Amino acid sequence: MAKELVHETKSKAFWSGRVTAWCGATAKAGEYSTTWFASVTCPGCKAARKARKAGKK
Numbered sequence: 001m002a003k004e005l006v007h008e009t010k011s012k013a014f015w016s017g018r019v020t021a022w023c024g025a026t027a028k029a030g031e032y033s034t035t036w037f038a039s040v041t042c043p044g045c046k047a048a049r050k051a052r053k054a055g056k057k
Contacts, residue, residue: 006038008045022048 007021017029023044040046 003041006035006041008040008042008049009034021045 007023007025010020010022012019018026019032020026021042021044023042025042025044040049
């Protein structure tokens with residue numbers, strides 16, 4: 001069974017519920033689920049996180 005991609009949320013629209021991940025992926029309300037304690041598995045989100053941390057010195 002393929003491992004499900006877990007994205008890191010960058011923003012969530014208040015009215016529409018649309019979310020945008022750090023890798024640029026988007027999903028409409030009802031097309032995603034949220035968890036508090038999940039490891040990010042999306043390579044794009046991991047790269048964005050690494051770049052953000054490298055920029056903070």
